Amino acid sequence: MLKIAVMVSGGGTNLQAIIDAIADGRIHDTVIVRVISNKKDAYALERAKKAGIDAVSVTRDEYKDREDFDRALLGALDEAEPDLVVLAGFLVVLSPEIIRKYAGRIINIHPSLIPSFCGEGYYGLRVHEEALKRGVKVTGATVHFVDEGCDTGPIIMQKAVYVEPGDTPEILQKRVMEQAEWKILPETIEDIAQGRIKTARQ
Ligand code: GRF
Numbered sequence: 001m002l003k004i005a006v007m008v009s010g011g012g013t014n015l016q017a018i019i020d021a022i023a024d025g026r027i028h029d030t031v032i033v034r035v036i037s038n039k040k041d042a043y044a045l046e047r048a049k050k051a052g053i054d055a056v057s058v059t060r061d062e063y064k065d066r067e068d069f070d071r072a073l074l075g076a077l078d079e080a081e082p083d084l085v086v087l088a089g090f091l092v093v094l095s096p097e098i099i100r101k102y103a104g105r106i107i108n109i110h111p112s113l114i115p116s117f118c119g120e121g122y123y124g125l126r127v128h129e130e131a132l133k134r135g136v137k138v139t140g141a142t143v144h145f146v147d148e149g150c151d152t153g154p155i156i157m158q159k160a161v162y163v164e165p166g167d168t169p170e171i172l173q174k175r176v177m178e179q180a181e182w183k184i185l186p187e188t189i190e191d192i193a194q195g196r197i198k199t200a201r202q
Contacts, residue, residue: 002030002193005082007090008037010124012044013177014088014109014185019051021186030193034080036073038092054080060092070095077102084192084199087146088185091123099148104200106146107192109185111176113158114142118151128169128176137163139172141180143188156197157184 006015015035021027035048035055048055058076063069074097077085087094087108099106110118110127116136117127131139140160145153159180163172191197 002084002189003033003080003082004030004084004086004189005034005036005077005080006032006048006086006088007092008035008042008044008088009039009091010042010044010089012042012047012089014181015044016047017182017186018086018088018189019047019053021190027186027190028193030189033082034076036076036080038073038090044089070097074098074101084189085146086185086189093150094146096148099146103147104145107143107156107188108146108151108153109181110142110144110151111173111181112142113138113140113160114144114151114155118142120150122151125169125173128172131163132167132169132172139163139176141176141184143184157188157191159184 006018008015018032022030032053035044035053037045037057038059040057040059045055045057056076058072060069063072083105085102085106112118112127112131117130138160140158142155143157144155147153161176161179192199
């Protein structure tokens with residue numbers, strides 16, 4: 001049984017895609033053991049609770065400094081004893097200590113075809129604004145292993161999505177989520193659960 005912890009910051013639609021894929025059998029031998037949010041009001045926490053999943057929030061303003069916050073995040077992960085950590089719309093840069101401790105078994109979903117439109121400051125709607133500004137005809141999403149860089153770890157899976165005439169950043173974001181993110185993140189987790197993709201733990 002693959003135990004996964006999902007880290008979130010916002011709406012949790014990627015978390016929901018994982019929950020739904022486990023429920024309808026597209027993901028086997030996998031259980032979400034904890035959802036961790038850095039925002040108390042993240043709707044992702046509601047999604048977790050509705051699905052009966054342990055959900056905790058670890059917010060920066062509860063701690064006197066960044067070190068204590070990072071220590072609390074690590075503690076929330078360690079308590080759940082996950083085999084795999086999934087960053088699903090998680091907007092906090094993980095500390096080097098967390099990256100080291102979970103090296104090779106942290107994956108992230110990014111809403112572009114890395115190495116385009118990624119790195120410092122490229123998250124959420126900004127990614128799609130830049131893609132439209134550059135005039136790309138194809139964009140998409142990427143699942144990659146997380147290393148100490150920003151969106152720099154080994155690429156695991158990608159899925160392309162066409163940009164359509166008249167797209168706004170919001171329309172493009174929705175299409176990339178529906179046609180790419182919500183498909184390749186569950187597919188990657190299933191591949192890891194079935195041993196088709198090796199992580200440091202297996
Ligand atoms: C999505 O665009 C995702 O690609 C990015 O964060 C955004 C929100 O995701 N990583 P979610 O709805 O919270 O899963």
